[in-house]
Amino acid sequence: MEQVRNIVILTGAGISAESGLRTFRAEDGLWEDHRVEDVATPQAFRRDPELVQRFYDERRANILAAQPNPAHAALARLDREWPGELLIVTQNIDDLHERAGAARVLHMHGEGLSAWCTACDARHRWEGTLSDNPPCPSCGEAALRPDIVWFGEIPYRMDEIFAALARADLFVSIGTSGAVYPAAGFVQEAKRTGARTLELNLERSQGSAWFDETRLGPASGLVPAWVE
Ligand code: BJW
Numbered sequence: 717m718e719q720v721r722n723i724v725i726l727t728g729a730g731i732s733a734e735s736g737l738r739t740f741r742a743e744d745g746l747w748e749d750h751r752v753e754d755v756a757t758p759q760a761f762r763r764d765p766e767l768v769q770r771f772y773d774e775r776r777a778n779i780l781a782a783q784p785n786p787a788h789a790a791l792a793r794l795d796r797e798w799p800g801e802l803l804i805v806t807q808n809i810d811d812l813h814e815r816a817g818a819a820r821v822l823h824m825h826g827e828g829l830s831a832w833c834t835a836c837d838a839r840h841r842w843e844g845t846l847s848d849n850p851p852c853p854s855c856g857e858a859a860l861r862p863d864i865v866w867f868g869e870i871p872y873r874m875d876e877i878f879a880a881l882a883r884a885d886l887f888v889s890i891g892t893s894g895a896v897y898p899a900a901g902f903v904q905e906a907k908r909t910g911a912r913t914l915e916l917n918l919e920r921s922q923g924s925a926w927f928d929e930t931r932l933g934p935a936s937g938l939v940p941a942w943v944e
Contacts (some may be wrong), residue, residue, distance in 0.1 A: 720912075721800035724863040724877075725791065728807045730891020730918055731935045735782040735812055741893050757867045760898055770848035771810060772828065772862040779810045779828045787890070787939035788830035789818035792899055794943045795820050803880045807892060809864060809897050824871040824899065830863035839863055871898060885912040888942070891916070891935050903927060916942060 729739035740752045740872070747755065750767075754760060761768045795802055795818045805811055805822045809828035813821045821830075831842035835857035845851070849858040865871050882886065887906035894900040903913050903926040915927040916938040924930055931938050 720885045721797065722779075722880070723800065723802045723886045723888065724792075724880050724902070724906065724911075725802070725804045726807070726887070726889045726892060726899060727804060727813070728890070728892025728899070729891075731787050731939070732782065732785075732812055733809055733891065733918075734785045734787070734806055734934060735810075735938045737778060737782050737808075737810055737812075740892075741895060747774075753867065756864070758869065761861065763777075763868070766847055769845075769862070772846050772864065773845040775809070776828050776843065776845075779812075782810065782812060784812040784816035785936050787935035788812045788818070790940040792817035801883060802882070803877075805877055805880075805899075805902070807896070822873055822876065824865070824877065825871065826862070826864040826872065828862070828864070829862040831915040832863040833857065833860050835859035860884045874898065877902070878905065881905050881911070882909045884909070886914065888914045888916065889912045889921070889923075889927070891918070892921060892938060894921035914942075 731800055733739050738766045753769050755771045756938055784857060791804060802820050804818055805824055806813055806821060808824045809826055811829055819923040828841060829841055831846060833838050833854060836852060836855035838852060838854035840853055846860055851858050881902060887903060889903060900923055903923050907913055907926060915930040918934060919932060
């Protein structure tokens with residue numbers, strides 16, 4: 717990676733697929749006959765909070781049961797060893813990057829193991845269920861929701877992400893379909909500010925044409941091979 721100093725890596729559900737966590741837009745991307753797009757919205761939460769809480773209770777249990785795979789491990793190694801700037805921007809709500817040992821991780825769509833109190837704004841690490849309406853440990857109100865960015869909500873830490881993209885010499889997208897904005901637009905932004913762009917994915921994504929190079933295959937093979 718000659719002449720590369722600053723790297724931004726965007727990851728999506730595909731990097732955790734081989735850890736047993738389902739992707740969103742695959743054939744089997746349904747949950748109890750609901751499209752994910754129909755449960756991951758503030759409207760769905762207002763309409764049927766119990767349904768949405770059960771969806772995330774199940775996701776939380778799956779996250780806790782999953783283990784990082786060789787793709788997470790390779791990125792953690794890169795993070796430890798890379799002397800320049802590096803930022804792993806993940807759309808995933810699992811903690812597999814961190815459990816593999818990566819430190820420079822930003823969860824733009826929130827975290828499955830975090831609960832956010834809509835009464836007092838506190839955030840708490842949460843491994844149990846929320847569908848039984850537990851009280852917030854800070855204020856006692858039963859007003860906890862998953863700390864997740866749903867459709868129509870603003871993703872976290874966008875200023876930091878765009879600043880890192882502006883400084884990046886290399887932008888790498890791993891295991892994401894390019895169907896959801898603003899993440900789907902990061903490749904164009906990185907190109908505009910002069911970065912080389914690389915896509916590692918099982919199949920061509922919606923934004924494939926924007927990448928200087930696309931390598932197709934499972935992340936557990938492609939990512940360690942790229943990091944080597
Ligand atoms: C493998 C593999 C293996 C498989 N190895 N690869 C019209 C036009 C443009 C935008 C909009 C529009 N209408 C509405 C919008 C905005 C909307 C949006 O983008 N909608 C689209 C559907 C069009 N976006 C929003 O609402 C966002 N907010 C927003 O825009 O605010 C405005 C704003 C932005 C910025 C500044 C100021 C204001 C919020 C989006 C929130 C997304 N939330 C979700 C759910 C919550 C998290 C959760 O429950 O987990 O996030 S939706 C879901 O999609 C989840 C994911 O993070 C996200 C992306 O999915 P991802 O990761 O790409 O997964 P898949 O399944 O789609 O793809 C997996 C890929 O992996 C595939 O390509 C496979 O081939 C591959 N793969 N196995 C390698 N082994």
